[in-house]
Amino acid sequence: EPIAPGFLLKYLNPAQLKAVQHEASIPLQILAGPGSGKTKVLTSRIAYLILVHGVPPAALCAVTFTNKAANEMRSRLCKLIGNEKTTMLKLGTFHSICARFLRMYSSAVGLIDNFTICDAEESKKLIISLMKPYKDYMVKHNILLTEGSAAVGISKAKAKGKTAAVVLKEAEEKDLKRRREYPVRREEDVKSIDRILAEVYVGYEKILQDNNALDFDDLLIYGVRLCTQHQESVLWCKHILVDEFQDTNTMQYELMKAIGIRHCLTVVGDPDQSIYGWRSAEVGNLGQMREDFPGTQQIFLEQNYRSTAAILRSCLAIVSEDTNRIAKSLHTTHPLGTTPFLCSFGDEKEEAGFIAAEIKRCVANMGGVLKWGDFVILMRFNALSRPIESALQKEGIPCRILGGHKFFERMEIKDLLAYLQLIDNPSFNPAFLRVVKIPPRGIGDRSIEEIAAQASKLKISQLELVERIHDGKVPDIKPPIKRKLVSFVKAIRALRALDEENTLPSEMIRKLLDLINYEDYLKKSQQDWESRWENVKELITFASEVETEGPKHDFSVIDADGNPIGPAEEQTILRQFLQSSMLSTEGDNETEDESKDKVTLSTCHSAKGLEWPVVIIPSVDNDTFPFYRTEDIDEERRLLYVACTRAQTLLYLLYSDKRQVAGKTKNKGLSEFVDDVKQKDDTLFTHDVPLFAPESRAVISKVLERPLPEEAEIKRRLAELDYEGDRVRPFFQTSNGFVSTVSLAGTKRSIMNVPLNPVN
Ligand code: ATP
Numbered sequence: 206e207p208i209a210p211g212f213l214l215k216y217l218n219p220a221q222l223k224a225v226q227h228e229a230s231i232p233l234q235i236l237a238g239p240g241s242g243k244t245k246v247l248t249s250r251i252a253y254l255i256l257v258h259g260v261p262p263a264a265l266c267a268v269t270f271t272n273k274a275a276n277e278m279r280s281r282l283c284k285l286i287g288n289e290k291t292t293m294l295k296l297g298t299f300h301s302i303c304a305r306f307l308r309m310y311s312s313a314v315g316l317i318d319n320f321t322i323c324d325a326e327e328s329k330k331l332i333i334s335l336m337k338p339y340k341d342y343m344v345k346h347n348i349l350l351t352e353g354s355a356a357v358g359i360s361k362a363k364a365k366g367k368t369a370a371v372v373l374k375e376a377e378e379k380d381l382k383r384r385r386e387y388p389v390r391r392e393e394d395v396k397s398i399d400r401i402l403a404e405v406y407v408g409y410e411k412i413l414q415d416n417n418a419l420d421f422d423d424l425l426i427y428g429v430r431l432c433t434q435h436q437e438s439v440l441w442c443k444h445i446l447v448d449e450f451q452d453t454n455t456m457q458y459e460l461m462k463a464i465g466i467r468h469c470l471t472v473v474g475d476p477d478q479s480i481y482g483w484r485s486a487e488v489g490n491l492g493q494m495r496e497d498f499p500g501t502q503q504i505f506l507e508q509n510y511r512s513t514a515a516i517l518r519s520c521l522a523i524v525s526e527d528t529n530r531i532a533k534s535l536h537t538t539h540p541l542g543t544t545p546f547l548c549s550f551g552d553e554k555e556e557a558g559f560i561a562a563e564i565k566r567c568v569a570n571m572g573g574v575l576k577w578g579d580f581v582i583l584m585r586f587n588a589l590s591r592p593i594e595s596a597l598q599k600e601g602i603p604c605r606i607l608g609g610h611k612f613f614e615r616m617e618i619k620d621l622l623a624y625l626q627l628i629d630n631p632s633f634n635p636a637f638l639r640v641v642k643i644p645p646r647g648i649g650d651r652s653i654e655e656i657a658a659q660a661s662k663l664k665i666s667q668l669e670l671v672e673r674i675h676d677g678k679v680p681d682i683k684p685p686i687k688r689k690l691v692s693f694v695k696a697i698r699a700l701r702a703l704d705e706e707n708t709l710p711s712e713m714i715r716k717l718l719d720l721i722n723y724e725d726y727l728k729k730s731q732q733d734w735e736s737r738w739e740n741v742k743e744l745i746t747f748a749s750e751v752e753t754e755g756p757k758h759d760f761s762v763i764d765a766d767g768n769p770i771g772p773a774e775e776q777t778i779l780r781q782f783l784q785s786s787m788l789s790t791e792g793d794n795e796t797e798d799e800s801k802d803k804v805t806l807s808t809c810h811s812a813k814g815l816e817w818p819v820v821i822i823p824s825v826d827n828d829t830f831p832f833y834r835t836e837d838i839d840e841e842r843r844l845l846y847v848a849c850t851r852a853q854t855l856l857y858l859l860y861s862d863k864r865q866v867a868g869k870t871k872n873k874g875l876s877e878f879v880d881d882v883k884q885k886d887d888t889l890f891t892h893d894v895p896l897f898a899p900e901s902r903a904v905i906s907k908v909l910e911r912p913l914p915e916e917a918e919i920k921r922r923l924a925e926l927d928y929e930g931d932r933v934r935p936f937f938q939t940s941n942g943f944v945s946t947v948s949l950a951g952t953k954r955s956i957m958n959v960p961l962n963p964v965n
């Protein structure tokens with residue numbers, strides 16, 4: 206066996222090494238706790254398969270949970286195997302991988318190759334329109350089905366692979382049975398909530414089909430269909446590797462099974478970190494895989510490399526409260542380090558003020574060895590960020606929101622993309638409805654309704670209808686629109702011509718901006734038009750990036766011997782661009798320059814798989830952890846565990862005695878998840894802010910593998926913050942300007958008693 210390049214295997218422990226070198230044809234599960242190097246092992250195994258086993262990169266499929274994780278894996282692999290090989294890998298989320306294959310093999314599963322990918326917002330809009338006719342009926346019969354829960358219900362059915370027809374049949378049978386058991390006394394035959402949901406589902410599927418559109422769940426459904434019914438579409442795959450396997454749903458599992466026909470599969474996961482049950486993830490897939498692939502072997506990793514011993518100990522205490530959990534061992538050779546900080550505040554504003562002041566204090570006390578970018582604030586849900594953002598802003602601390610306001614969901618971006626979608630797929634009526642009014646052309650709602658009615662009567666797309674009206678091929682509708690269509694049809698035809706000439710998307714967007722005078726429109730209609738215009742420019746940058754990446758190697762499919770097979774037809778550059786943007790809406794893509802030094806704000810869910818030197822978790826109270834609307838307490842505990850285990854050297858759990866919830870002040874108290882473990886062992890958390898004594902600094906430097914901070918620099922930075930001698934400036938003030946004496950987790954000790962500056 207050829208010897209693997211030293212750099213690849215040198216830094217792995219024996220269990221990790223065993224996993225990386227594991228026989229390729231024996232299915233493998235790597236099960237281990239957070240920070241034990243699962244993702245690192247997966248990445249190294251990919252490199253090992255390529256460099257040592259000689260597997261062609263294009264024959265490897267690596268699946269990550271988010272686009273961000275895919276990007277990270279890509280950049281790590283670039284360092285191991287070089288850029289050229291890395292670009293040939295089929296690396297991405299299940300959704301993005303499916304989308305690529307479906308474009309190639311669309312006809313095999315009854316799709317047209319210019320299908321549009323419909324994002325969650327668009328799906329929701331469709332569902333809202335479908336539920337309108339049921340509104341009165343539901344009020345009359347006291348049926349409560351919101352659009353949101355209908356969207357979730359439909360998505361759950363799809364994730365399980367249940368078609369609309371099946372769901373409808375089930376609901377009808379249930380209704381029938383109920384009627385037999387409880388004969389209806391009233392005259393009407395009242396539909397059950399399930400039945401209404403099923404009917405909406407049927408309508409929804411029909412609209413998608415009529416519009417030649419797929420939603421995210423469809424990408425998986427058609428992907429599975431393609432891979433199971435047409436094995437030639439998966440012949441290329443010599444090995445499939447899946448990260449975060451505990452959070453795959455049934456369809457994703459089916460897909461993995463179909464792609465991994467040669468039993469060459471590697472999955473890594475941690476049942477303790479399964480946090481997507483609410484989105485139909487099945488942690489049972491781990492057991493299912495062992496059943497479906499007899500002989501599957503398991504490797505356990507037990508050393509945590511991420512966190513200090515003190516942090517790991519508290520995290521394990523929290524997760525161990527889950528009585529259904531299978532205990533596993535996880536240890537670290539890192540030093541104890543600073544005990545996690547637990548503190549309560551008067552309200553969320555004080556909590557936020559503390560966060561901002563504390564971040565500054567940490568940076569100063571570490572002499573700048575810790576930077577803004579080393580801090581993350583992990584929230585249970587996005588709405589908690591508002592007071593924190595303003596506190597950070599007040600202190601002049603730059604921050605960015607991970608997966609927060611998503612770039613591709615912004616109005617101005619959606620406007621422009623909709624024009625291009627309509628060029629690529631004229632049947633996609635949602636795009637037509639959006640752009641026909643941008644800029645406003647005086648076409649009213651009644652005309653729009655009439656367009657929809659006429660188009661569906663003639664069985665043509667709405668765009669086709671207005672073009673016919675414009676050309677005088679069909680009579681104008683009422684209220685008349687022909688006169689108002691001139692500029693719209695002109696713009697559409699100009700864009701269409703550009704697309705036919707294969708004009709680059711960045712150029713098309715520039716032309717589009719001129720054609721519809723978009724800057725003027727923004728200026729007239731939006732107060733914050735300037736920042737929106739910046740986003741428009743950013744979209745052009747994104748487009749040029751897609752263009753320079755060129756046609757992805759991913760599009761050419763090869764067989765097991767590396768020969769090209771199948772319809773390797775290239776997609777138009779416009780279609781590639783649209784696909785990249787639609788898949789970026791999947792929750793996490795960042796368009797902001799990551800190299801900028803900023804504090805990160807993120808939800809706990811989006812932080813999965815990532816790590817930061819300092820983690821601050823606000824609102825660790827009984828309304829938030831567990832989230833008051835949850836159906837699964839254990840999943841909420843695991844979520845807190847996932848959040849805490851992101852921390853490398855410092856961990857802060859904060860909560861406030863009172864918190865404003867939707868305008869009302871509520872008293873929540875410390876989260877039971879933390880309170881329970883604190884009761885058992887009160888050394889797990891401390892009320893004292895980290896002191897940054899020389900030993901603590903040494904631990905932080907060691908764990909992060911960074912140089913020790915310089916004393917002179919620490920002094921300089923502390924002086925900047927006005928900390929003088931032991932007459933310490935209060936490190937945060939309450940909103941009414943008083944020095945805060947916060948109650949430190951019930952002890953009522955003043956934070957002023959804490960010596961803040963051990964240097965002097
Ligand atoms: P999670 O469950 O949170 O996704 P994980 O098990 O995937 O965690 P990784 O992210 O792969 O863990 O690794 C955590 C950290 O430990 C990374 O910074 C990684 O570089 C480091 N690490 C992993 N293995 C080793 C090792 N053998 N030697 C040194 N550092 C390691």
Ligand code: MG
Binds near residue numbers: 245
């Ligand atoms: Mg990981």
